[in-house]
Structures are given as structure tokens and as C-alpha cells.
Amino acid sequence: MTMTITQTGNRATYDKLAAMGIELDPVGVPGAAFEMAAQSGNLVFVSGHIARKDGAPWRGKLGESVDTDEGRAAARAAALDLVATLHGFLGDLGKVKRIVKVMSLVSSSTTYTDQHVVTNGASEFLLEVFGEAGRHARSAFGVAQLPLGACVEVEMIIEVQ
Incomplete structure (x- = not known):
């Protein structure tokens, strides 16, 4: 199931997503006492x-069962879900x-030190979608563990008009 994309403002972001072959998934409902987005x-x-x-959760630990390239792909996937949530909210x-601001948590072995490279997967995706506004x-x-054994978690702060 995909989310119907409707917008009233600038089409550039939606045009970029379409050109990338991306359809935004429906926004998930949190399984705890919090909101997916707050303004x-x-x-x-x-x-x-x-x-x-x-x-399903992209499980693993960087420096053990997940390599840096896969970690970058995981961070990109998390950023895509963030954009879908942002679309649903706005x-x-x-x-x-x-x-x-973007914050990334990377489940890492004690010797893994390329968390910043993994996070580039999210950062580059946001630049690709939003241009300079990204x-x-x-x-x-680097963290010892993430919910559901996930290898990467990403959050962000956005300024809106």
C-alpha cells in the first residue's frame, strides 16, 4: 500500500521523489506513548x-554482521521513512x-568507528530530495544496541514555513 501524495505548495520535492522512483509508504502508528512528529x-x-x-527491522551491528555500505543503505532507508512521516504530518x-538537524544512532561493535560514513546515507538522501534545503x-x-536489534536509527528536526 502506498500513500497518496497531494500537495498545495512547491512540487519540486515530489518531482524529485517521483524521478527517483520513490512512493512514500503510509505513516506508521507509534507502539508507545509518543508522537511520530511534534511541532x-x-x-x-x-x-x-x-x-x-x-x-521488517534492518537488524545487525556495524563492524560485525553489517558492513559500512549496507549501513549507509540502512540510514538512507530510515531517512526515506522520516520523509514519509514528515509528509503525513505536514x-x-x-x-x-x-x-x-539530523541525529543518527548506529549499532556498532566496540572497534567500529565509521558511524559518520553510515550516516552519510541519510544525509545524502535528504540533500538529493530537498536540494540545498536538505x-x-x-x-x-555509535551505540551498543537499538530497538528490535536495528542497525541504524535516525531522527531529524525541520524548519517549516
């Missing part, structure tokens, strides 16, 4: 999204003024 003033905070592959990605500040952390 305060002109900032939207999108909750962390774990990477998914074929509808109703129109044309309202995005700028991606302000350029952001970011943090990339």
Missing part, C-alpha cells in the same frame, strides 16, 4: 525511525523550509 513554532521534530528492510512537503547539521553516535 513547536516553526520547528517539526520527527521521532527516531529505525531502518527497515522488506518491512500534508505537503512544500512547507519544508530547511532540514535543520543541508543540515548532524550528529552520528
Whole structure:
């Protein structure tokens, strides 16, 4: 099932997604006491999204069962889900003024040190979709474990018009 994309503002973001062959999936419902996105003033905070592959958590640990290239793909997948959630929340990605901040958590072995390279998968995707408005500040952390054994989790803060 795919999400119907309707928008009233700038079509550029939707045109880029279509050119990339991307259809936004429906927004998931949180399984706990939180919101998938919350707005305060002109900032939207999108909750962390774990990477998914074929509808299931993309499991593993960087430096053990997942290599850096696969980790980048997982971060990209998480960023795509973030964009779908943002679309569901705003109703129109044309309202995005700028991606302000991205934070990535990478499930890592104690010797793995390329979390920043893994996070490039999310950052590059956001630049590809939003152009210069997708350029952001970011943090990339190595962690011992993520929910459901996921290898990557990404969250973001967005400025809207």
C-alpha cells in the first residue's frame, strides 16, 4: 500500500521523489506513548525511525554482521521513512523550509568507528530530495544496541514555513 501524495505548495520535492522512483509508504502508528512528529513554532521534530528492510527491522551491528555500505543503505532507508512521516504530518512537503538537524544512532561493535560514513546515507538522501534545503547539521553516535536489534536509527528536526 502506498500513500497518496497531494500537495498545495512547491512540487519540486515530489518531482524529485517521483524521478527517483520513490512512493512514500503510509505513516506508521507509534507502539508507545509518543508522537511520530511534534511541532513547536516553526520547528517539526520527527521521532527516531529505525531502518527497515522488506518491512521488517534492518537488524545487525556495524563492524560485525553489517558492513559500512549496507549501513549507509540502512540510514538512507530510515531517512526515506522520516520523509514519509514528515509528509503525513505536514500534508505537503512544500512547507519544508530547511532540514535543520539530523541525529543518527548506529549499532556498532566496540572497534567500529565509521558511524559518520553510515550516516552519510541519510544525509545524502535528504540533500538529493530537498536540494540545498536538505543541508543540515548532524550528529552520528555509535551505540551498543537499538530497538528490535536495528542497525541504524535516525531522527531529524525541520524548519517549516
